[in-house]
Amino acid sequence: MSTTRGFFRRRSGDDERLPPGQYLERGFPVLSAGPTPHTPLDQWDLSITGAISEERTWTWEQFLALPSEDFTVDIHCVTTWTKLDTEWTGVSIDTLLDGVELEGGYLTALCDGGYTTNLPVEDVTGGKAWVAYRYDGDELEPEHGGPARLLVPHLYFWKSAKWVRRLIFREDDEQGFWEQLGYHDRGDPWLEQRYQGD
């Protein structure tokens, strides 16, 4: 390994919980490709569609009435920051899919603003992913994905699509916005899958 003259560590880290190449961030930086959408709640809905036995749609009130969970997770952004112990409230994807049969192994999350990301179903089921609508005890701010965002904390944070409106289930994997631009299809931070080819 070649070292860099005169460079030394300045940040203290909780190394065990930091994936390779990540640093500990106390703020909450933002990554998005364009302006932040501001969809009024009375025009907001969430749906599951595509290769499933039954399509479903929830209005904002119906969505809030679903059983929710409070959870604390670490999040890892591909731009190299990691934030530990972030607190969220959201509805588990398992809850959204309760009683529905899946006919495909992949999904695309479609968001306000046209942003998309692709995921294997097994990465969002089994208690691993939520549609989150509260952060740190407050409503989720628009710049962080409010009113609601996907939250898949064990993958790089671009997979946790902000402003999510629809989960489209598919038989074949179809690349989303960042994935078409060269980001990794799966994005496991512990394997440092940042870009296609990693």
Place this chain on the structure above:
Amino acid sequence: MRPTDWRKATVERIRPETPRAATLTLNVPGWSGHRAGQHVDVRLTADDGYQAQRRYSIASAPADGAPQITVVEVDGGEVSPWMVSVAREEDTFEVRGPFGGWFVWDPAHTEPVLMIGGGSGLVPLMSMVRAGAPARLLVSARDRDDVLYLDELEKRGVDLALTYTRRMPLGWTGWNRRVDREMLWKWQPRVGPRVYVCGPTAFVESVADDLVFLGHDPANIRTERFG
């Protein structure tokens, strides 16, 4: 070699840009070029094996050959103070890339574009300007010392508007506030062209919101957030 492979970069030249910023020209064997607006991932390794990774936009134009990065020192930061205050010619670290396929400008896009940059957000925009992007540029800076590439922008005759948010130069009669709707409207009332916005998150958030308010199609607004 693939863009995802780490390669050794040797600092070939260092040019101070402002009291807090420097441009490093990198010698990267096997470098296969970039698109204006793209960034590299940079990795520094300390003697004890500790590594830090950050992203830096490429400041040079694709045709310039050896990639250049311009780094603005962040107080108390880990990597940027090394780049600005410690690095010397012949020093080495690792880079990989280029990456990013959205916040880019290609010569095929011949229509005029608008660019709005805050602080180090000017770096990828400068790559586009150097590559020949027909741009109008609005730059927000704290003070004169905070404006990157000012001489070159003036020499190139770039259509440049400036606003100073903290201290104005002597005799300054232009804007001295943060970018807001009224300023954007006065600067460019016509909507339609593609707009690139780059800088700290709060800056990009508010400028992009204002552009949407003024009638710009969100699909035409490309943002890159550095914070």
